[in-house]
Amino acid sequence: MNILLEQIKLTNIPSFSLTRQNRILQKELVDCFLQVVNKGIFILDENVKVLENMVSSLCEVDNGIGVASGSDALNLSLMACDIGYGDEVITTPFTFIATAAAISRVGAKPVFVDIDPDTWNINADLLKKRISTKTKAIIPVHLYGCPAEMTKIAQVAKEHRLKIIEDAAQALGAKCNDKSVGSFGDTGCFSFFPTKNFGSFGDGGMVITDNAKIADKIKLLRLHGAKHKYHHDIIGYNSRLDELQAAILNVKFKYIKQWTIRRREIAELYSSLFQEHISACRLSIKLPLEPDYAYHVYHQYTIQTDQRNQLQNYLKNCGISSTVYYPIPIHLQKAYSSLGYCKGDFPIAEAACNQVLSLPMFPELKDEEVAFIVERVVDFFA
Numbered sequence: 001m002n003i004l005l006e007q008i009k010l011t012n013i014p015s016f017s018l019t020r021q022n023r024i025l026q027k028e029l030v031d032c033f034l035q036v037v038n039k040g041i042f043i044l045d046e047n048v049k050v051l052e053n054m055v056s057s058l059c060e061v062d063n064g065i066g067v068a069s070g071s072d073a074l075n076l077s078l079m080a081c082d083i084g085y086g087d088e089v090i091t092t093p094f095t096f097i098a099t100a101a102a103i104s105r106v107g108a109k110p111v112f113v114d115i116d117p118d119t120w121n122i123n124a125d126l127l128k129k130r131i132s133t134k135t136k137a138i139i140p141v142h143l144y145g146c147p148a149e150m151t152k153i154a155q156v157a158k159e160h161r162l163k164i165i166e167d168a169a170q171a172l173g174a175k176c177n178d179k180s181v182g183s184f185g186d187t188g189c190f191s192f193f194p195t196k197n198f199g200s201f202g203d204g205g206m207v208i209t210d211n212a213k214i215a216d217k218i219k220l221l222r223l224h225g226a227k228h229k230y231h232h233d234i235i236g237y238n239s240r241l242d243e244l245q246a247a248i249l250n251v252k253f254k255y256i257k258q259w260t261i262r263r264r265e266i267a268e269l270y271s272s273l274f275q276e277h278i279s280a281c282r283l284s285i286k287l288p289l290e291p292d293y294a295y296h297v298y299h300q301y302t303i304q305t306d307q308r309n310q311l312q313n314y315l316k317n318c319g320i321s322s323t324v325y326y327p328i329p330i331h332l333q334k335a336y337s338s339l340g341y342c343k344g345d346f347p348i349a350e351a352a353c354n355q356v357l358s359l360p361m362f363p364e365l366k367d368e369e370v371a372f373i374v375e376r377v378v379d380f381f382a
């Protein structure tokens with residue numbers, strides 16, 4: 001009977017799910033919700049301040065500024081760094097659209113650099129070639145929770161006096177040579193979208209920075225340009241992190257380290273089980289790797305194979321969900337056709353779009369489920 005039940009459960013494994021976590025934390029989450037409701041202050045109160053302090057101390061920077069989303073964290077960072085019309089900003093074509101869209105939204109032009117085939121992050125060795133007199137900044141993305149090569153990127157930025165805005169939406173807690181991602185740049189940007197490693201019950205984001213001037217500017221920008229109510233120094237936005245979202249995140253913050261450890265355990269289990277089959281030549285897939293300089297937080301566990309679509313379908317029929325992040329590189333998106341890029345311009349990113357597949361990954365995923373997924377992948381290639 002028990003075995004039968006287990007098997008029924010094993011045939012419906014989501015790519016990502018918060019329901020197991022929410023069940024465990026239900027009482028704490030309901031309590032914090034009620035506290036905010038009873039106090040009745042919903043915008044920029046104690047919970048946002050507490051979270052700003054906790055995230056900035058986790059990353060060892062001076063300031064954290066809660067904003068409405070990860071996308072806004074990028075937008076406001078660019079504005080606070082005075083990047084706008086006529087400027088160029090270098091980034092990766094293999095990312096979520098928000099990275100490039102933020103650049104376009106401030107009137108600047110995104111300039112792409114192909115990725116490293118092993119980490120899928122921007123190739124730091126190719127940066128210099130794309131720097132022009134108009135280049136003002138670099139936005140590296142720590143994709144799937146794997147830190148980009150920040151030491152090299154920071155070196156290039158310093159030589160050419162470029163700003164760095166880190167898109168760390170997928171990588172809270174990740175480190176590069178023992179230093180937190182988000183703390184290398186002029187700003188670091190986080191997203192609290194529900195599916196991220198540290199997700200809330202809606203949209204939310206944060207900018208971290210050691211630069212007090214940038215911090216002040218972002219605080220102005222998120223609040224209609226006002227330091228004091230109804231006294232508007234600049235034209236700003238409405239981009240705040242809600243108290244309710246912050247309260248939920250404050251509950252979850254206590255667990256972030258243990259969740260990251262569990263994600264890393266799951267990744268290690270996937271890789272060691274796959275490796276047995278790869279070594280025996282029964283399987284030809286590329287596994288994610290953790291570079292020597294990196295502490296990877298495995299927002300995703302992503303593999304690469306030229307039979308991606310067939311594998312995804314096969315897994316679906318076995319009751320296993322998997323996801324493609326991302327099927328189309330930014331330079332080939334319709335929204336960016338005006339930039340005039342063609343197929344073949346960034347071959348590594350384009351191959352990744354056709355070949356990557358992210359397998360189920362969330363801290364509450366069970367070892368038996370990981371083993372079951374690996375077996376089904378092996379069956380597919382058998």
Ligand SMILES: *Cc1c(COP(=O)(O)O)cnc(C)c1O
Nearest residue numbers: 069070071096098169191192193
């Ligand atoms: C999620 C994400 C964003 C945007 O964050 P939102 O909170 O959804 O606006 C930006 N960049 C990357 C790489 C992301 O994964």
